[in-house]
Amino acid sequence: MKNIRYLEDVSTLVFNKDKCVGCSLCTVVCPHQVFEMNDGKAVIVDLDGCMECGACVNNCPVNAIEVNPGVG
Amino acid sequence: MFQEYDEKKVKSTTINPEELKPSGMKSEGVTILPSMNGVSQACISDSGSLKPINEKDDSFEKYAKPGYVLSHFVNRFMDTDAGQIPVVKTEMMLKDMLATVGARAGITRNNYRVIPGLYAAGEPDENSEVLVTANFKLTFDILRKNLKKLNVWILVLDTVGVNVWCAAGKGTFSTRELVRRVESSGLDKVVKHRRIILPQLSATGISARDVKKMSGFSVIYGPVRAQDIQAFLENGKKADPDMRQVTFTFAERLILTPVELNIALKYVLITAVALLVISGIGPGIFSLKSAGERGWISIVFLLTGLLSGAVVTPAFLPLLPFKEFAAKGMISGSLFALCAMFLSSASSLGISAMIALFLFGTSISSFLAMNFTGSTPFTSPSGVEKEMKQFIPIQAGAVALSLVLWIYSAF
Numbered sequence: 001m002k003n004i005r006y007l008e009d010v011s012t013l014v015f016n017k018d019k020c021v022g023c024s025l026c027t028v029v030c031p032h033q034v035f036e037m038n039d040g041k042a043v044i045v046d047l048d049g050c051m052e053c054g055a056c057v058n059n060c061p062v063n064a065i066e067v068n069p070g071v072g
Numbered sequence: 073m074f075q076e077y078d079e080k081k082v083k084s085t086t087i088n089p090e091e092l093k094p095s096g097m098k099s100e101g102v103t104i105l106p107s108m109n110g111v112s113q114a115c116i117s118d119s120g121s122l123k124p125i126n127e128k129d130d131s132f133e134k135y136a137k138p139g140y141v142l143s144h145f146v147n148r149f150m151d152t153d154a155g156q157i158p159v160v161k162t163e164m165m166l167k168d169m170l171a172t173v174g175a176r177a178g179i180t181r182n183n184y185r186v187i188p189g190l191y192a193a194g195e196p197d198e199n200s201e202v203l204v205t206a207n208f209k210l211t212f213d214i215l216r217k218n219l220k221k222l223n224v225w226i227l228v229l230d231t232v233g234v235n236v237w238c239a240a241g242k243g244t245f246s247t248r249e250l251v252r253r254v255e256s257s258g259l260d261k262v263v264k265h266r267r268i269i270l271p272q273l274s275a276t277g278i279s280a281r282d283v284k285k286m287s288g289f290s291v292i293y294g295p296v297r298a299q300d301i302q303a304f305l306e307n308g309k310k311a312d313p314d315m316r317q318v319t320f321t322f323a324e325r326l327i328l329t330p331v332e333l334n335i336a337l338k339y340v341l342i343t344a345v346a347l348l349v350i351s352g353i354g355p356g357i358f359s360l361k362s363a364g365e366r367g368w369i370s371i372v373f374l375l376t377g378l379l380s381g382a383v384v385t386p387a388f389l390p391l392l393p394f395k396e397f398a399a400k401g402m403i404s405g406s407l408f409a410l411c412a413m414f415l416s417s418a419s420s421l422g423i424s425a426m427i428a429l430f431l432f433g434t435s436i437s438s439f440l441a442m443n444f445t446g447s448t449p450f451t452s453p454s455g456v457e458k459e460m461k462q463f464i465p466i467q468a469g470a471v472a473l474s475l476v477l478w479i480y481s482a483f
Contacts, residue, residue, distance in 0.1 A: 004320055004390045007455035028293050028311075029275035031318040032450065052452040053241065055275035069453035 001032060001049070011050035012068045017041055019064035026056035026065060143186070144168075145216070150192055154258030159192045162220045168213055175210050176327060178334030184209040185233035190257040194223035198264040201305065203294070204250065205271065206231040206239050218298040222305065225262065229253050237449070240277030247279050251286045260288070269294045269309070272316060318449045325386045328447050332382040336440060340378055344371050350475070354482040362482065366425075370478065372416050373409060373433035380408040380433075381440025386447075397451075398442040398463035405437020406430065425481035431474035435467045442467075 013034070022040040027033070032049040035042045035056065042064075052069040132142060135149045135156055144167055146158040174180040188207050193216060202225040205215050212228065219226075229249050231239035239245035254260075254268070267290045270278060280291035295304045295315035304311055347370040352363030385392060385401045392400035409430045413419060418429050442463060445451040 001318060001320065001450060004450060005395060006451045007395050007458060010455040010458055011452050012454055025280065028316065029272060031273060031296060031316070033313070033317060049450075050452060051450050052454060053237075053276045055240075055273075058277070058279045059275055059281070061281050069457075 005048065006051070008048045011047055011052055012066075013044065013047060013050045013052065014066045015042065015044050016064045016066075017043070019062045021062050021064075023061055025059045025061070029055040029059050031055070145186075145213075153261040154190065157190050157192050157225075157262070159194075160216045160226070162193055162216050162218075164213060164217055172210060172213065176330055178331040181331065183233060186212045186228060188228045188230040188253060190259065190262065191226040191228060192224075193219040193226060194221075196223045196225050198262065200224050200263065201309075202227055202259065202263060202268045203301065204229060204268055204274070206234065206236045206245055208233050208235045208239075211235045215298045215301075218301055222302060225259075227253060227257060227259065227268065236271045237273040237276065240274045243277060245274050245277045247277070247282045247286070250278065250283055254287045254289055266290060267292055271298075272296045272311070273318075320389075320449055322387065325389060328444075329383045329386055332386065332440070332444060332447065333378070336378060336382050336443075340374060343374055347371055347374060350479065351482075353479055366421070366482065369416055369418050369421070370429065370432065372412055373418075373429045374436060376408040376412045377405055377433040377436025378440065380405045381437035382444070384408070385437065385441040386444050396442075396459045396463065397445050398438045398459055398467070401438040401441025402434055404441070405434040408437065409433035422481055424477045428474040428477035428481060431470045431477075435470040435474070438463065439467050 015035075020041045022037070022042070024037050024042065026035045026042050027037055031053065032046065032051060034044060034046050034050045036045045037043075050067070052067045054067055056065045057067050132148070143158070144165060145161050147161045148159050149156045150159055151157075171180065171184065175184045185207050186209050200223050203215065203219075204227045205211055207228050207230055215226065229239075229245055230253070231244040231249075234242070234244060236245055250268075250270075259268075260266075266288050268283075269292045272293045273296055275293055278291065280293070283289060283291050292309055293311075294301060294309075295311045296318055297315070300311070300315040304315060348363050348367035351365075351367035351370055352358045352360060354362050381401045381404070385397070385404045388404070389397075389400065392403050394400055394403070409432075412433065413426060413430065418426055421429075442459060445456045445459065
């Protein structure tokens, strides 16, 4: 997927690192490897890869992730 | 990808009579004889007596119910503490393949379903894994043909005939449906463990934590693709990074184009009729001859726009410049329009007609290419919204200008 990219700087993905408990489920469910684990917490490594599918938001146990696309 | 969803088709949570039947059966409108396909097939045998079709198990006759016919993909039935469970074939039959072509072409796609509930593949027991899937028959087929050497349970959710990812995005492959289906299928009586394997892409509609809380079953997210399930299970239910990543290869893009064409077809036909009418406008108010001659040329450009926007742009997506699909469609559409210009008699119509045709073909291609953003696994809704705000005015303006020039060129 690295050779097909969509628009940059449009994703509404917001991640609150302070809330993260390091369960790593976001790195499992994301279809575009937007997250990686670093020092026991998730970090966003590819924001422009995000397609706002919401898989990470639904599965984060501490609601540390938000995504708000206007249309769907 | 979300365009497959049809809001009218989404049912409320009232019980559908189909659900009261054991999965693997379907009812026929009229049944004269309370017999099953399986039994009548057995009658053709040499001895003429009723013989079980599958020696391994009891005859289908045991499971026959008046008014029901056996689904062709069911091999036999298994008796469990939760009742009779159909065991599916892991080989595709000609019938499945033909129906796959129909669904891929968009002809039978909207009502191509299997009955939700619990199925088996191979010889599963109380320790076997449970794979959850959607009741779109294409999805179900892709799963079962990848289970050849496995002994697993398959829990089919009611996603109103929509694939896993789209159903998850639109809320039918949901925590609620999963919990309800776990309960109604009696899964807790069939397996001793309390874990279910979900396709990774269903995560958009599922909260693993809530499923655990409400059903007692732990969710394990499996690979994106059914073809990786065997490797995933052999690997101790761990997915390699590749299994977690969505792809969008040339073949994956190309296979979506028949549906794109099918969806566009109705609008193309309406536009073609409108083009014939508009092309008849001229010095004599309206001329049938002109409608035919000029209308025909304009339809050629409509078709090049269709081919460019709905087939060529999707197929060659990464090779076309720009990130906006509408811009990619413009590039491809303008090349196609130029080719059509040289190959048709358009050049004899004068410069304003030529500009009109070029703008028209390019705009159609741009619009249809933009429409393809709804079928990909990587476009964000925010990006699509931005692109539409930017390009719809350009496309509409170009078509309006093209219309004016086209009518002007007739005088």
